[in-house]
Amino acid sequence: MGNKISVTVDSVVFCKVNNTFKVLLIQRKNEPFKDMWALPGGFVEVGEDLETAAKRELLEETGVVVQSMEQVQAFGKPGRDPRGHTISIAFLSRIFNEEELEPSDDAKDAKWMEIEKLPDEKLAFDHDEIINVAQQFL
Amino acid sequence: MGNKISVTVDSVVFCKVNNTFKVLLIQRKNEPFKDMWALPGGFVEVGEDLETAAKRELLEETGVVVQSMEQVQAFGKPGRDPRGHTISIAFLSRIFNEEELEPSDDAKDAKWMEIEKLPDEKLAFDHDEIINVAQQFL
Numbered sequence: 001m002g003n004k005i006s007v008t009v010d011s012v013v014f015c016k017v018n019n020t021f022k023v024l025l026i027q028r029k030n031e032p033f034k035d036m037w038a039l040p041g042g043f044v045e046v047g048e049d050l051e052t053a054a055k056r057e058l059l060e061e062t063g064v065v066v067q068s069m070e071q072v073q074a075f076g077k078p079g080r081d082p083r084g085h086t087i088s089i090a091f092l093s094r095i096f097n098e099e100e101l102e103p104s105d106d107a108k109d110a111k112w113m114e115i116e117k118l119p120d121e122k123l124a125f126d127h128d129e130i131i132n133v134a135q136q137f138l
Numbered sequence: 139m140g141n142k143i144s145v146t147v148d149s150v151v152f153c154k155v156n157n158t159f160k161v162l163l164i165q166r167k168n169e170p171f172k173d174m175w176a177l178p179g180g181f182v183e184v185g186e187d188l189e190t191a192a193k194r195e196l197l198e199e200t201g202v203v204v205q206s207m208e209q210v211q212a213f214g215k216p217g218r219d220p221r222g223h224t225i226s227i228a229f230l231s232r233i234f235n236e237e238e239l240e241p242s243d244d245a246k247d248a249k250w251m252e253i254e255k256l257p258d259e260k261l262a263f264d265h266d267e268i269i270n271v272a273q274q275f276l
Contacts, residue, residue, distance in 0.1 A: 004184050005144070005145045005182060005184060006143070007143045007145060007214075007225055044143060044214070044225075046142050046143060046222075046223050047216045047223055048216065049214065049215060049216060050212060050214040050225070071211050071212065073209050073211060073212075074188060074209065074211075074212045074227045076145075076182070076187065076188040076227065077187060078185045078186065078187060084184075085184050085185055087145055087182075087188070087225075087227070089212045089214070089225070
């Protein structure tokens with residue numbers, strides 16, 4: 001059994017400060033899209049629940065701990081990842097404080113970005129689209 | 139790159155006849171869950187779009203053609219497939235007629251099942267749960 005499709009999770013974490021929505025981004029340490037900004041996320045481990053994987057990657061890359069996440073949807077368009085066919089399950093979390101960030105692991109940096117300033121920044125993969133879809137949940 | 143997680147799609151096709159909702163089920167020709175009833179679905183091919191895969195599997199197993207589907211969500215709980223860690227992206231489609239079915243490929247039979255009679259029938263995998271979640275879209 002099996003196919004050569006990989007599975008990742010990506011997290012859209014929103015916070016609201018002074019009536020401004022911000023989203024949590026990391027700067028990628030590695031290829032593909034090295035140095036570009038992206039959503040925190042990564043590969044699901046075999047035997048790992050999807051939401052657990054999303055929380056783990058978020059913690060590893062940003063230091064942020066969230067209690068619960070809701071699923072946005074799966075993004076699976078062929079070509080969205082130059083490494084090969086990769087399906088990402090996107091999760092959403094809302095937090096009330098602009099938490100301090102501790103970038104680590106696959107992230108060389110992390111920041112809170114105002115949503116309205118996002119168009120200035122081309123994100124890695126299809127993460128612009130993922131954020132657009134997640135915003136419909138706000 | 140890569141992990142040993144497999145990706146499938148499953149389709150929840152509802153039709154409404156005389157104020158009764160029915161869901162399309164197939165009887166599995168092969169293990170696991172051989173002979174049990176299940177949602178039409180199967181493995182996504184490398185390079186294939188998720189919705190395209192869902193329509194292809196639906197056609198192969200039941201003869202039913204649908205124009206569009208909407209995504210329900212991904213189901214990825216470890217243990218949901220005895221063959222190994224398998225993540226299924228569920229899709230939903232509503233059709234207006236109880237179309238004639240032509241079971242083929244991995245399906246030895248197919249039928250329209252009244253939703254309210256579903257509890258009498260233990261379905262393969264976590265397909266009961268998938269149908270429950272999809273019903274929230276009705």
